[in-house]
Structure formats: structure tokens, C-alpha cells
Amino acid sequence: MSDVMPSVNNHLDKVGKGFADFLTPPPEHVIRFTVGQPDFPTPDSIKSKVVEALDAGKTTYTRTGGSPELCKSVSRFLNERYSITADWENIVVTPGCKQAILYALMGLGNPGEEVLLLAPAWPTYDAQISLLGMTPVHVPCTTPDFHPDFDALEKAVTEKTKFILINSPNNPTGAVYTPDEVAKIVDLAVRHDLWILDDMIYATMVWSEHPYVSPATIPGGAERTITIGGWSKSWAMTGWRLGFCAGPPAAAKALHLCQTSAATHVPTFTMDAAAFALFADDDRMPMHNAFKERRDVIFSELSNIPQLKVRKPEGAFYIIIDIGGTGMDDKTFARRALEEADVQLIPASLMPGGEGFCRISYATNIPNIIEGCKRLREWLVRVC
Secondary structure: OOOOOOOOOOOHHHOOOOOHHHOOOOOOOOEEOOOOOOOOOOOHHHHHHHHHHHHOOOOOOOOOOOOHHHHHHHHHHHHHHHOOOOOHHHEEEEOOHHHHHHHHHHHHOOOOOEEEEEEOOOHHHHHHHHHOOOEEEEEEOOOOOOOOOHHHHHHHOOOOEEEEEEEOOOOOOOOOOOHHHHHHHHHHHHHHOOEEEEEOOOOOOEOOOOOOOOHHHOOOOHHHEEEEEEOOOOOOOHHHOOEEEEOOHHHHHHHHHHHHHHOOOOOHHHHHHHHHHOOOHHHHHHHHHHHHHHHHHHHHHHHOOOOOEEOOOOEOOEEEEEOHHHOOOHHHHHHHHHHHHOEEOEEHHHOOOOOOEEEEEOOOOHHHHHHHHHHHHHHHHHHO
16 A cells, blocks of 8 residues: 555645744643633623524524624624624624635735735734745834734735734734824725734723724725624624624625635524624623733733833733843743743744743733743743
């Protein structure tokens, strides 16, 4: 029998592992600042809707994009909260935001085309772009605020550029782009005829004085913006794998086709719960307020470590730290912090443009935040 087997996808060599090497669950005594997942359970009021749906026999096939009731709820949510006009028939509810991003790239792009990413960018973007035979173009943001560098973006555009993908509030940096910056992104996209993929998964988690603004609300933006969001972060529903995408009719048709061919639809018995959750503010706000308080605590604690430089996060539940004052590169810092301080965090050089920084997720309780920062402070006193 021959040992030779058929070849695999030749784009896989370009697909990185993201944070995988630094996400392995550590021993129980380690303070874990790595996981981008709320530490709250899904609210009981949302879970009860699934039980009701199962008892009602909602276990069969339904509309590919999601039930009309669910898609109308997403449409209403986008309009009432963010002034985004999205017809319910142009919404696709997907198995998580990752799938929505993949559908947008797959349905609107072609191999060989380029996607602008504001670096450092969440590793999944690079991986999906590469998997589809497209080219990720990492454009460094300004530092230390990690907002768009428009001169650099302009220079990065080529005849092959098809998309600009943005994420505000941002993972890993915590930045929230200003209304003026979003308008400039739309202007760039209009002038160069680009699609805008707007990953707004953290839009409910804004701590800055300026709000999240959708490019779809800027003149010229609606006809070229795919709005991508979901339930994972704001409603503590990561394991439910529910996301959505919305866009102009021609784009929505392509996204529907991708869903039809790839997943059919999300589980029918989750749809009523997803529709209910979008307006369950009494359940969401305690989590929202807890994250805002944690943001203040972790910024205060890290600011008291002289070897580190930090800026107050504007949104999401991440803070990025400049570790240049320690004399270590970020991977060495992360490895030694785990081994010597019992603190696990993410070296930002795992994302192009993140060299010299580490990402901390403050999706953990305040005692853990205080203890983790204490351990880092005492460790750095010993080694620096």
C-alpha cells in the first residue's frame, strides 16, 4: 500500500495558529488574563427561551438566514441602537461572527485580492483571508492610542485591494474609533471602491465619551458596508455560536448563498432566545457595568507598575500594555510572566504590528485582576 496521499489545501501553510500556544489552560493557581470570554453565565431569561422552543417542537429546518422574527429583531436592534438601516431580508444569522466574516470574504472577494487590516488585528482575520487565497495587508495603527493611520492606509491601497476590515471597539487594543475616523474610512473606501467589513461585536461595550459609529450610517457607506455582530460577548453566549451579518441587497444575496451551502442555518430552537436577548437590557446591563468597573480597576493597577505603559481602554474588555521598559520582547515577557509570576497573558507579536506589547483580557473578577497585577508588579521588581 502506498504511503502517498492526496495533497491538502495549499493555502493552509499561510494560516497561523493565532493565540493557540498561549491559550492552553494553565494550572488552577495561575491568574488567566488571556480568554476573550465573559465570565458570566448566559442569563436565565435567555436560556428559558430555548427550553420553551424545544418544548414547542422547534427542531426542524427553517429559513436559511434565520426566522423572520429573529431577523426583524436584528434589524430593529441595529436601527434603534446604532441608526443602521438594514432590511430584515438582508440579514443572515450565522454560526458565530467568525462565520459571518468568512461568508463576507468568501461571497464578496476573490483569490489574489487584498484586505486591509488595522494592525494589530485579531488573528482570525488573517487566517480566514489567507485560507481563501487572498492577501492580508497589515497597516500599523498610530501608537500609543492604536487608532487608524490614514497616511499609511492610503499608501497601502493597490489595484488589488478589495476590502478594509475594521473592528471598533477593538480586540486586542481596546480602541474605539471616533466618528471623524469612521467618516475618513468611508471616504477611503468610496474613493478606492472598497467593501467595508465592520466587525462591531463589542459595540455595546463602549467606555469612551465618543460612541461606536457604524460606517453604514455615513453618506456613501451603506452601499458598501457589511455589518457583522453577534451575541457572544454582550450577552455571555459564546458557546451558542450565534452571529449576524447585514448589508446591501446584492451582498446579502451572496451571504445567503454562502450560508445555504455551508451551514443551512443556526439551530432553530436558539432563534427565539436570540431575538429576546437583543432587548433584554435588564440582564445585559449588570454585565456591562461590571466590565466598565473592571476597566477602571485594571487601568489603575497597571498604571502603578513603573516598567509598563498603559492607556485607558476605550471599549471592549481588553487592555494592551507596552512592555518595552522591561527590556524583554513580548513573547519572553509572556513566557516568563507565566513561569515566574503565575500570570498568563497574550504576547501581541502573535499579530503583525503588535510587537513590544501584550494583551490582557479583563473578563475576570476584580479580585483576580488585583491579584494578577500585584503578581506582575512584584515579579518586575525582582527581575528589572
